Amino acid sequence: MTATSTDVGRFRSGADGDRWWWSDHMFLIHGMQPGEVVPTRELLLSHVHPEGRSVVAGTLDGCRDDPDPRACEYRLVSMSGAVRHVVMAIAGGGGDVTGFLVDVTGARDTLLAERVNSELALALESHATIDQAKGILMLTYGVDEDAAFGVLKQSSQRHNTRLRELAERVVQVAAGGIEATTSELLDETLCGTTASPVPTARRRRLDLHTERSADASVLRVAGSVDLSNKDELADAISRAMLAAVDLGHVTVDLRGVGRVGPVVADVLAAALRRSVAHGLTLTIVGGCPGRTVSPAPALRPSLPSRS
Numbered sequence: 001m002t003a004t005s006t007d008v009g010r011f012r013s014g015a016d017g018d019r020w021w022w023s024d025h026m027f028l029i030h031g032m033q034p035g036e037v038v039p040t041r042e043l044l045l046s047h048v049h050p051e052g053r054s055v056v057a058g059t060l061d062g063c064r065d066d067p068d069p070r071a072c073e074y075r076l077v078s079m080s081g082a083v084r085h086v087v088m089a090i091a092g093g094g095g096d097v098t099g100f101l102v103d104v105t106g107a108r109d110t111l112l113a114e115r116v117n118s119e120l121a122l123a124l125e126s127h128a129t130i131d132q133a134k135g136i137l138m139l140t141y142g143v144d145e146d147a148a149f150g151v152l153k154q155s156s157q158r159h160n161t162r163l164r165e166l167a168e169r170v171v172q173v174a175a176g177g178i179e180a181t182t183s184e185l186l187d188e189t190l191c192g193t194t195a196s197p198v199p200t201a202r203r204r205r206l207d208l209h210t211e212r213s214a215d216a217s218v219l220r221v222a223g224s225v226d227l228s229n230k231d232e233l234a235d236a237i238s239r240a241m242l243a244a245v246d247l248g249h250v251t252v253d254l255r256g257v258g259r260v261g262p263v264v265a266d267v268l269a270a271a272l273r274r275s276v277a278h279g280l281t282l283t284i285v286g287g288c289p290g291r292t293v294s295p296a297p298a299l300r301p302s303l304p305s306r307s
Contacts (some may be wrong), residue, residue: 067091226261
C-alpha cells in the first residue's frame with residue numbers, strides 16, 4: 001500500500017522544545033480536528049502506547065544535537081482509543097526538529113490479510129491432499145479412516161516429515177493405480193510407523209506357527225506381510241522370544257513368506273534390538289530373492305541367516 005497525503009502528518013519543534021507545529025493530517029492521525037488543541041511534546045508522547053514511549057522520547061531527544069535522521073515505529077493510541085501503527089522519521093541539528101509521521105495501519109492490515117489468505121489456501125490444499133492419501137490407504141490396506149490417518153501421522157512423526165509432504169508421496173505412489181505393486185511401494189513409503197492400522201476389511205493372511213526344538217524356539221512364518229498384519233508378526237516373534245528365555249536362541253523361518261520387504265525388515269530390526277537387550281541369539285532363515293530391503297547396515301551382522 002502506498003502512503004497518500006491522508007496517511008502522512010508533518011510536525012516541527014523549535015530549539016527550546018516548547019514551540020510545536022502540526023499539520024492538519026498530524027491532528028487527524030491522532031483522532032483530533034485540526035487546531036483542536038495546542039501541540040506539545042507531552043501531547044505527542046501521551047498518545048504513544050506505554051510500551052513504546054521511551055523509544056519515541058529517545059528518538060525525539062537524540063535529534064536535537066545530531067544532524068543524522070532517525071526513525072522509529074510505534075503504536076499510536078488515538079483520542080477514540082483506536083490503536084494505529086505509525087512510523088516516525090525525524091531530522092534535527094541546531095536544536096530544531098522536523099519530522100513526518102506515517103500511518104502504516106492500512107498497509108499492515110493488508111499484508112496480514114494477504115498472509116492469512118495464503119495460509120488458509122495452503123491449509124485447504126493440504127487438507128485435500130491428506131484426505132486423498134487417507135482414501136488410498138483405506139482402499140489398499142482395507143482399513144477405516146481413523147486407522148489410515150493414524151498410519152500417516154505416525155510415519156510423519158517417526159521420520160520427522162511434514163504430514164502434507166508424506167501424503168503427497170502416498171498420492172504419487174498410487175498415481176499408476178491401485179495394484180499389487182502399489183501396496184509394496186506404500187510399504188516402503190510408510191515403513192517405520194510405530195503402530196500398524198487396525199484393519200476393518202482385507203487383512204492379508206499370515207500363518208504363524210511356533211515350535212520348540214532342543215536348542216531353540218522356532219517361529220515359522222508363511223503368507224504375505226504388509227502394514228495390515230505387521231503387528232501379528234511382531235507379536236509372534238515376541239512370544240517366541242519368551243519361549244526361548246531358558247534356551248537363549250530364537251529362529252525366525254521366513255521361507256514361507258512370499259516377499260521380504262521393508263515392513264518385514266522393520267519388524268526384524270526391532271526384534272533384534274529386543275533380543276540383544278535380553279541376551280538372546282536371533283537367527284533369520286530364508287526370504288526369497290526379489291525386492292528385498294534389509295535392516296540397517298549396523299544391524300545386519302547380528303542377523304545370521306542360513307538357507
